[in-house]
Amino acid sequence: MLDPQTTTDKPQGAAASLLNGLTVLEAFSVAKRSLLGVTEISELVGLHKSTVSRMLTGLDEAGYVQRDDDTGRYRLGLGMIGLAGPLLAELGVRRAALPHLEELTEATAETAAIAVWNGTNAIVVEQVASPHQVKHSAAIGTRYNKFASSSVRVFLAELPPEETDRLLAGRIVLQEGYRGLEDPAHRQLAGVRDHGFAVNDGETTYEEYGVSAPVRDYRGAVVGCITASAPRSRVQHQQSQSILRDAVLQAAERVSVRLGSRPGEATPVH
Template identity: 60%
Template sequence: MSSSADGRSEGPQGAAASLLNGLRVLEAFRVDDPTLGVTDVAQRVGLHKSTVSRILSGLAEAGYVHRDQSTGRYRLGLGVISLAGPLLAELDVRRLAQGELEKLTKVTAETSALSVWNGMEAVVVEQIPSPQFVKHTAYIGTRYDRYESSSVRLFLAHLAAENVKSLLGSKQISRDPAEVLNDDVAAHLAQVRDDGFAINDGYTDAQEFGISAPVYDYAGALVGCVTLSAPRARIGQSDVPRLLTEVQHCVERISDGFGAHARSVDADIRSHAERGR
């Protein structure tokens, strides 16, 4: 970080700027849109096409992206795994959660996943898919940035109000004004925090249902969240309290692994049942 003559910060320069731009290019690739052209990437990261083209060429040489010779389009390469692998292997919350996620999926027969917060998105770092033929799944590395997502609202509920306002105001977290969750954001997130869970009852897609609950460490800090996902058509109103109970028990056990004190879920479940689905 350099400074101008008047003392103002001018941002990363030289090699640091090139590195950050390279990372931005890699982050442009998504699970739901894995193959991109130079123009696509340039539009997403806000850089000139010639700059993006040079960055992609360098990343291709290093094995971090792969170029399809027939189309000229790019996708992430296997080199990215070598970077992410050590992190995932050493991520404490992932190691502690895996066995509990397996138990959650076994007892509910639905997909369970663990997400962490990267500052602006919920990122899936572990998943146990439902054994059923029809299921809702998300690949490891999937990033969620919609307010209507249960995991996103769960994380936002634990952020300072000014951070939430900034994320929504900058559109880093998108919000559908026509969605049913059009009530006061601060009040809604306070309720999520007090309840200890967030529910996505068709808010992101008419066919999706999800319950997210927080994982805490010994200091009471949020370290991740567990989400149980299912096709919405399979979840009846009477199923919600049972599934919520299982999710809450799962996060309690994971939190206990971090030395957190277990919290009672009975009041939360009764409150949710009284409010209705």
């Protein structure tokens, strides 16, 4: 049960109403359900049903909740997005990712980076280099447009088929000539979507091993890509590859959560 005020000096008047309203909104997060009734919220927050009903009426009028006409229950409204918009805009991908890149490098001792997509290239916007003397790294601002790059494949996998087709036919570099929608590249991208990550096992340069996973925002859209890079000689064994992959997936999920995404959330490819 949520406790809107546990101290002896309880807020009065407008302050109490504001705290009660915020507590009602928090109930949706606590319950982890999209639709809640007045009684359910009352039990969760410890407020009388009449108080909860009055709060919900005001929040509905303001657009912060929405009443379902069929069930009479409430869900969070679109007004919440507008309220959180400035915070979400301020919490940029690069800033959100940096502490998790540091954790990724600390856990794996390999280079961790995040890239964004500019429509034709994956661009490195932040990096934490491996402490090893022998390592793979790239300067911030480095652009990748080779299909063999794991980060490029992560971004391409999220695009509509017609857009992917256009890029593969022109701006994206393939090792062999592009053969249209029947090209094996499309099957590889389907695998990236299914598995949630892409691997570059010596495909760009023989000695490089890289694994990438998408970062999603509050809409479920891919807004970045976490990559860990290492010399292949250090990750030759399957166990090492699995450890690196799992660490990248975990880092990508943590950054996604900071950006408002829910675990497992994705935007369908049209």
